[in-house]
Amino acid sequence: ATANWTYANGNIDEGVTFAENCSQVSIDAEIIPLKFQLHNAYPNPFNPVTTLRYDLPENSVVNIVVFDMMGREVRTLINQTQNAGHQSVVWDATNDYGKPVSAGLYLYKIQAGEYVSTKKMVLLK
Numbered sequence: 753a754t755a756n757w758t759y760a761n762g763n764i765d766e767g768v769t770f771a772e773n774c775s776q777v778s779i780d781a782e783i784i785p786l787k788f789q790l791h792n793a794y795p796n797p798f799n800p801v802t803t804l805r806y807d808l809p810e811n812s813v814v815n816i817v818v819f820d821m822m823g824r825e826v827r828t829l830i831n832q833t834q835n836a837g838h839q840s841v842v843w844d845a846t847n848d849y850g851k852p853v854s855a856g857l858y859l860y861k862i863q864a865g866e867y868v869s870t871k872k873m874v875l876l877k
Contacts (some may be wrong), residue, residue: 784836785809788867793860797874798845804829804860805840812864816841819859826853829860845875 785807793802804816816830827848829841843860845853855877861870 764765785838788812788864788869790860790862790869790871792871793843793873797876799876801842801844802873803840803842805838806864807838808834808836808860810836810863810865812836812867813841813862817861818843819861821857821859826858 777859787807789806789807791805793804796802806814806816807816813832814830814832814834815828817825818827818829820826827843827846827849829843847853853875855875858875859870859872860873861868
């Protein structure tokens with residue numbers, strides 16, 4: 753694109769135009785997060801589903817697992833490489849076999865690179 757200005761030095765000099773070449777700049781609408789982060793489940797408490805959101809500042813192998821309060825693994829939600837950015841996964845309150853789980857308190861844990869974080873969520877029935 754070319755920008756044009758009309759030159760004036762106290763007098764208006766019509767028809768004197770300067771052109772300066774400008775480069776077009778593209779800005780990606782999706783901003784890459786600066787740090788790893790696991791957000792609170794929403795809604796929480798929930799029934800029948802909740803969304804777990806997390807931020808990845810770089811492409812990472814991501815593992816997100818839901819545990820019951822006894823520390824038993826209930827459901828693996830993600831176990832794959834994902835691109836940097838704002839990510840999310842929905843949990844439908846079922847276990848790895850597709851069976852509904854009991855109401856109660858659950859933990860969800862993310863591992864992405866060296867980042868590890870755990871949060872709580874409550875399933876109501």
